[in-house]
Amino acid sequence: MLSKELYKELAELLGKENVLSEPEDLLNYAFDATAAMPKQTPDLLVTPRTTEQVAGVIKLARQHGVPIYPRGSGTNLCGATIPLERGIVLMTLEMNKIIEVDPENLTAWVEPGVIIQSLNDAAAEYGLMYPPDPGTVTTATMGGSVSMCSGGLRGLKYGVTKHYVIGMEVVLANGEVLKWGGKTVKNVTGYDLTALFTGGEGTLGIMTKLLVKLNPIPEARKTLLAVFDDLDKAGNTISAIIRGKIIPATMEIMDNTTIRTVKKFTNADLPEDAEAVILIEVDGYREAVEREAALAEEICGRSGAVAVIAAKTDEERDRLWLARRNALPALAQVKPTTVLEDATVPRSQITAMLRAIRAIAHKYDLPIGTFGHAGDGNLHPTILTDVRDKEEMERVHKAVDEIFAAAVKLGGTLSGEHGVGLGKARYLPLEFGPVGVEVLRWVKEAFDPHYLFNPGKVVLRG
Ligand SMILES: Cc1cc2nc3c(=O)[nH]c(=O)nc-3n(C[C@H](O)[C@H](O)[C@H](O)COP(=O)(O)OP(=O)(O)OC[C@H]3O[C@@H](n4cnc5c(N)ncnc54)[C@H](O)[C@@H]3O)c2cc1C
Numbered sequence: 001m002l003s004k005e006l007y008k009e010l011a012e013l014l015g016k017e018n019v020l021s022e023p024e025d026l027l028n029y030a031f032d033a034t035a036a037m038p039k040q041t042p043d044l045l046v047t048p049r050t051t052e053q054v055a056g057v058i059k060l061a062r063q064h065g066v067p068i069y070p071r072g073s074g075t076n077l078c079g080a081t082i083p084l085e086r087g088i089v090l091m092t093l094e095m096n097k098i099i100e101v102d103p104e105n106l107t108a109w110v111e112p113g114v115i116i117q118s119l120n121d122a123a124a125e126y127g128l129m130y131p132p133d134p135g136t137v138t139t140a141t142m143g144g145s146v147s148m149c150s151g152g153l154r155g156l157k158y159g160v161t162k163h164y165v166i167g168m169e170v171v172l173a174n175g176e177v178l179k180w181g182g183k184t185v186k187n188v189t190g191y192d193l194t195a196l197f198t199g200g201e202g203t204l205g206i207m208t209k210l211l212v213k214l215n216p217i218p219e220a221r222k223t224l225l226a227v228f229d230d231l232d233k234a235g236n237t238i239s240a241i242i243r244g245k246i247i248p249a250t251m252e253i254m255d256n257t258t259i260r261t262v263k264k265f266t267n268a269d270l271p272e273d274a275e276a277v278i279l280i281e282v283d284g285y286r287e288a289v290e291r292e293a294a295l296a297e298e299i300c301g302r303s304g305a306v307a308v309i310a311a312k313t314d315e316e317r318d319r320l321w322l323a324r325r326n327a328l329p330a331l332a333q334v335k336p337t338t339v340l341e342d343a344t345v346p347r348s349q350i351t352a353m354l355r356a357i358r359a360i361a362h363k364y365d366l367p368i369g370t371f372g373h374a375g376d377g378n379l380h381p382t383i384l385t386d387v388r389d390k391e392e393m394e395r396v397h398k399a400v401d402e403i404f405a406a407a408v409k410l411g412g413t414l415s416g417e418h419g420v421g422l423g424k425a426r427y428l429p430l431e432f433g434p435v436g437v438e439v440l441r442w443v444k445e446a447f448d449p450h451y452l453f454n455p456g457k458v459v460l461r462g
Contacts (some may be wrong), residue, residue: 002043002087006064010046010088013056013103014023020045029089032074032081034072035337037422042069042083050085051169051177053206054090057177058206061088071159072113075136077340078421080148080201082126084456092143096121099209105183106214107166112143112207119212128214134417135325139261141205149199149380151417153324156375157249157283158215162198162418165403166460167211170197170204172249173448181211183373192389196443202454204447218283221292223311223320226278226300228270231255231358233304234276235351238374242347243279250281251375252376255354258327258369258382265330268323271307279324281317297392315318323359327371328343328382334367339396344378344416356406357381363402364395378416404430420458 008169010019020026022046030039043066048054061068067087072082083089096113103126119130119139133152134140140150144170151160167181181187181194197204234253234377241251254262254277259270270277278300282292293310300308311317332338345353353369356381361368372380381403385396404414404427414424414431428437437459438445444459451461 002066003064004061006066007044007059009373010044010057013060014046014048014053017151018047029071029074029083029382032076032079034077034079034421034423035398036339037079037082038084040083040086041236042089047091049094051171054171054206054208055175055177056347057090057175058171060212062173062175062450062452065373066451067203068206068456070143070147070206071143073115073139076144076148076421077138077342077418078423080419080454080457082422084422094275095208095209097204101126101128102264103128103215104184106115106437107183107211108214109209110142111209112141112146113340116140116142116145123214124217127217129217131215132161132164142210142212146198146207146210147200147202148419149376149417151248151373151376153252153373155378155417156251159246162195164187164213165194165198165210165253166213166264168197168207171206171208173205173452174451176308177208178205182450183211184406190370197425199311201445201458203458206452206453214387217236219247220286220289221281221283221317222289223317224261224280224293225276225311225320226280226299226305227307228276228278229274229305229306231354232351235354235374237278237300237303238350239307240299241346242375244295244299246282246293247297248280248282248298248375250279252279252324252372253374253379254324255277255369256369258331258371261334261369262326262330265333266326268324268326269319270323273368279320284311290318324371329381330382331369331382334448335400335428337385337387339383339385339400341381341400341403342372342378342416342418343381343403343412343414344376345407345410345412347375347377349412351377352410353407353412354408356397357403358401360402360406364399366392366395366399368399368452376416377412388436389462425458425460
């Protein structure tokens with residue numbers, strides 16, 4: 001139980017309306033978008049508006065020995081915002097100013113509660129865009145996505161969040177404000193702390209301002225839908241396109257389970273009988289786009305696609321991408337619980353990983369829909385289950401263990417973009433071994449020796 005004194009001090013700092021303590025106000029913060037995770041309501045929810053207020057909250061929490069859980073929109077998929085040890089959830093949604101879009105330096109300064117799409121809308125006025133593009137672009141915050149180092153649909157050509165964050169302001173565990181990085185294209189002065197906090201999952205400090213790079217909006221885009229009657233052929237096509245030296249902005253795969261489910265729930269224009277489809281989008285100057293699209297189409301045909309359909313209008317294109325963005329929401333409607341993973345392999349191993357997932361689904365007799373950013377080697381095998389069915393959940397856990405083991409064995413990683421959070425912390429030795437896990441702990445304890453920030457996530461207490 002928190003002391004009344006802490007509540008009083010926080011209310012003085014932030015105003016009573018920004019400190020919620022009633023159980024019904026706190027219920028929504030017991031969980032996030034991750035399925036099959038423990039739920040825990042916090043003691044308090046605070047919504048600061050300034051860096052000084054964030055620093056004040058941290059100082060008070062520290063004095064009272066109470067943990068802080070930073071939170072944006074709560075859309076992460078690894079239990080990263082669950083307040084496991086109660087304490088304070090610090091929500092950034094009121095820190096939502098786009099401070100500056102700088103078209104001369106192709107940068108923007110934002111507060112952490114800015115929704116990604118709002119930054120894109122502001123940048124579009126200058127013909128610019130912020131390339132990281134998670135499925136939650138219209139709901140997730142910049143702070144949350146920088147903290148998770150989100151990837152998304154455009155990772156293949158444009159990279160992920162860490163390739164765009166070049167500076168930040170962070171409040172540290174002692175309440176001091178750290179400013180790092182800047183607008184220069186090059187900057188190798190000192191350790192790259194900006195890179196360290198990016199992907200820090202709220203365990204190292206609280207980011208209060210972010211400086212990100214912007215790109216020019218491409219002049220033209222073209223979307224192709226390649227249809228396959230065989231999953232292996234789809235996997236091989238992805239490698240063939242990369243080998244053919246075409247780097248599409250996006251190359252996404254959906255297997256038959258996903259296609260049928262998306263079609264059923266959204267009436268999307270997808271071929272129900274296909275074993276897999278690949279959605280490809282190339283972008284750039286108009287002439288280059290036409291040439292790349294023709295080459296991609298030719299490679300798909302040569303690699304065994306039964307059809308390759310090009311979107312003829314912007315509406316057709318948007319409908320195809322909406323179908324892909326609806327993959328997870330649609331799969332989530334099939335059964336009460338959706339266990340989604342994002343084990344990632346080198347692109348040359350995509351077919352092997354697709355086969356491994358299929359074998360695991362068969363072995364544990366579980367429906368697994370697979371979709372994802374196949375061009376990045378980043379698949380999302382999604383197990384459709386019911387957390388109340390204890391016997392089935394045991395099979396689910398074993399299947400997840402085997403999916404991770406298969407990815408690591410193929411030279412891959414536990415997470416391509418969803419992070420570690422609560423869900424994957426215990427698997428880290430598989431990828432890093434004891435030395436790697438120990439080094440992670442050194443870093444955590446150098447910044448946050450008392451585990452004030454987001455305890456129970458990424459690095460577990462030794
Ligand atoms: C349907 C769906 C589709 C998705 N698609 C993708 C996808 O394609 N690619 C992808 O990468 N992810 C995807 N995600 C995951 C998720 O959307 C992203 O991780 C998202 O960017 C998180 O943003 P958020 O504001 O919801 O953060 P939250 O979930 O609120 O927080 C995420 C983490 O950031 C920390 N945090 C938040 N703000 C701060 C701050 N100011 N300082 C320090 N730490 C902070 C939190 O403590 C937590 O650890 C998807 C999720 C869903 C539900």
